[in-house]
Amino acid sequence: MGAYLVERLVFLEWIRTLAGNEQVYFPQPLAESSFHFARVHSSSLLALEDFDDPHRTTIFRASACVPPPARILAPEGEQLFTFRRDGAGDCTLTPVLDSSRRILAGVRPCDLKAIALMDRFQRATIPDPHYLVRREHTLLIGHDCLHPCDRYCFCDAAGSLAWREGADIFLTPQPGARLLVEALTDQGAVLLAGAGFPACGEVEECRARAEARRPDPFGRRFAASLDDVMAAVAKGWDADVWQEQSMRCFSCGTCNLVCPTCSCFDVRDDFSVEDPDSGRRTRHWDGCMLENFAVVAGGHNFRKSPAARQRHRVMRKFVYQPHRFGGTSFCVGCGRCRRQCTVDIDIFEIASELLAAAGEGA
Amino acid sequence: MKAMDPRILTPAMVRIVEATDMTAHERFFRLRLPRPLRHAPGQFVMASIPGIGEAPISICCGPGDHDRLELLVRSAGSLTMAMQQLGAGDQMGIRGPFGTGFDLAEFEGCDVLIVAGGLGLAPLRSLIEPLLAERNRFGRITIISGCRTPADELFRDEMRAWGRAPGTRVIRLVNDTAHLPWDGEVGLVTAPIAGLDIPPATLAVLCGPPVMYKFVIMELAARGLAHDRIFIDLERRMRCGIGKCGHCQINHLTCCQDGPVFRLSAVEALPEALA
Numbered sequence: 001m002g003a004y005l006v007e008r009l010v011f012l013e014w015i016r017t018l019a020g021n022e023q024v025y026f027p028q029p030l031a032e033s034s035f036h037f038a039r040v041h042s043s044s045l046l047a048l049e050d051f052d053d054p055h056r057t058t059i060f061r062a063s064a065c066v067p068p069p070a071r072i073l074a075p076e077g078e079q080l081f082t083f084r085r086d087g088a089g090d091c092t093l094t095p096v097l098d099s100s101r102r103i104l105a106g107v108r109p110c111d112l113k114a115i116a117l118m119d120r121f122q123r124a125t126i127p128d129p130h131y132l133v134r135r136e137h138t139l140l141i142g143h144d145c146l147h148p149c150d151r152y153c154f155c156d157a158a159g160s161l162a163w164r165e166g167a168d169i170f171l172t173p174q175p176g177a178r179l180l181v182e183a184l185t186d187q188g189a190v191l192l193a194g195a196g197f198p199a200c201g202e203v204e205e206c207r208a209r210a211e212a213r214r215p216d217p218f219g220r221r222f223a224a225s226l227d228d229v230m231a232a233v234a235k236g237w238d239a240d241v242w243q244e245q246s247m248r249c250f251s252c253g254t255c256n257l258v259c260p261t262c263s264c265f266d267v268r269d270d271f272s273v274e275d276p277d278s279g280r281r282t283r284h285w286d287g288c289m290l291e292n293f294a295v296v297a298g299g300h301n302f303r304k305s306p307a308a309r310q311r312h313r314v315m316r317k318f319v320y321q322p323h324r325f326g327g328t329s330f331c332v333g334c335g336r337c338r339r340q341c342t343v344d345i346d347i348f349e350i351a352s353e354l355l356a357a358a359g360e361g362a
Numbered sequence: 363m364k365a366m367d368p369r370i371l372t373p374a375m376v377r378i379v380e381a382t383d384m385t386a387h388e389r390f391f392r393l394r395l396p397r398p399l400r401h402a403p404g405q406f407v408m409a410s411i412p413g414i415g416e417a418p419i420s421i422c423c424g425p426g427d428h429d430r431l432e433l434l435v436r437s438a439g440s441l442t443m444a445m446q447q448l449g450a451g452d453q454m455g456i457r458g459p460f461g462t463g464f465d466l467a468e469f470e471g472c473d474v475l476i477v478a479g480g481l482g483l484a485p486l487r488s489l490i491e492p493l494l495a496e497r498n499r500f501g502r503i504t505i506i507s508g509c510r511t512p513a514d515e516l517f518r519d520e521m522r523a524w525g526r527a528p529g530t531r532v533i534r535l536v537n538d539t540a541h542l543p544w545d546g547e548v549g550l551v552t553a554p555i556a557g558l559d560i561p562p563a564t565l566a567v568l569c570g571p572p573v574m575y576k577f578v579i580m581e582l583a584a585r586g587l588a589h590d591r592i593f594i595d596l597e598r599r600m601r602c603g604i605g606k607c608g609h610c611q612i613n614h615l616t617c618c619q620d621g622p623v624f625r626l627s628a629v630e631a632l633p634e635a636l637a
Contacts, residue, residue, distance in 0.1 A: 080371045083412035089452065092375075093375065093455070097368055124605070125364070125604070126364055126367075129369075129370060130371065264608030265602075265606070265608070266601060266609075267415075268415075269412065269413050269414055270413070283607075293608075293609065294598075297438045297439070297599065298438070298571065302598075302612075302634050302637075315613070320611070323614045
């Protein structure tokens, strides 16, 4: 497929050049310690971590950027269709499908996995054309992690660290401020073919060198296997942990919004102020932690308490979605929900407590 | 998995050919479809007015290779309120049909007990019509329909006509006559169940407000009807109909894909199904 050994700064310059002609997204610093995954412009500050810098002073927390790359594939407020009403009052509706090409670069293994899971979810039963058309025209440039992002990361425990599926190109940091750049798909190979990068003749060695650099354990570890965790969560419906961990929850929905496998939405209609005979239907990020998410006509709320909503969120990640979509945990261990939570509610702790409780019960 | 339909979230604009107020809050619509929906009884459509909004609405006409679509819309929010203003000649946006409905083959030869509370009669009408259309394929049919007052009763003339079909009994109830003329019974839909003959091969079908299910199920359980012989039609606020928006999720199930018609035995263990 093609593998290259490229100086990091040369690669970043190539990304910037690509961005001159097409939509390229990359993690970028937003404030002192936070990164967002955003469109690259000529003035964008691009950086990648250094193999030789174990303290990671040159790179920050780009790996856990917000919003997660998966959200670029289902953007907030995306149009589903536009409409126009004629003189007789009849409407013509035109679906909006975004087939412009995008490149999402610097996507970490946890986010590659999240996108693969969203692909599976969006293709299932009745496929969502708006997501899938955008996805079909999106290239992914993955980036390996040699260090956990911070003390909240548990990607290895969640089975995400080795994930490559979905990446068209994959980057692995190498000593001497270089990157191993591998094409994993034909589309990735085509994109790299014109870059003029020097070929790499020792791909296996480069990979092994990077892997040896990883600390062990890599991030937080569950006290048992991921399968055991998922089984423990499934058995935890009546556990006290839901109430204990939700007493301080504001139901702000941040955990939903930053989760790379959350995709729930609400739908809204608008007409133009200037021309009320035209308008659009759009969809908007929604979250099951918000108070009114499960309200039905007549006012009944099927998940009235924060504890019930917390349980639904955690069950959805470890039990419900895996049950329907191929058995893989939909929590990828990125730690974003814990990191962004204003009251420190931690899905890892919740799962760990349920695991401990299941152990006592056995 | 189905093939991708690029218009699955874009409604077709369908002409309304008849619109009448059935009560002060519910308006009945008959639409003429460009092509038959070929829906199963119990399925729903997403109905909308572009610029205003979209909501799941049960199909209330029987299935078949016809171009008719009938909906009963209760005024509950801004969209359904706006729909009360639509009349013959206007258009309504329609997507679907969605969800799983009833399989009429399973009803063959069985006694059928239908219990409807309020607006629950609308989706059940899509089942009652085909049952009565081929009356001799099925056993005895009992329909219990309850509503608050005589002014809230839906499909009154049709219910009277259903009751005249051979082997068919219709029990109409109100909670309160509210000083209005009333030729049915007064009480809750649970009350008549004790007096019915319910052989084990009966199929029971329930649709109504959440609180109704609990008491009707208790009543049917007391009569020994197995839970895989009881169907319930659940309501959730679906936004998409294609299993993506998350709003209708009931534990690991989605109401728009696995329902809205569920066998009680399939959902009774799910804590979020009925409460």
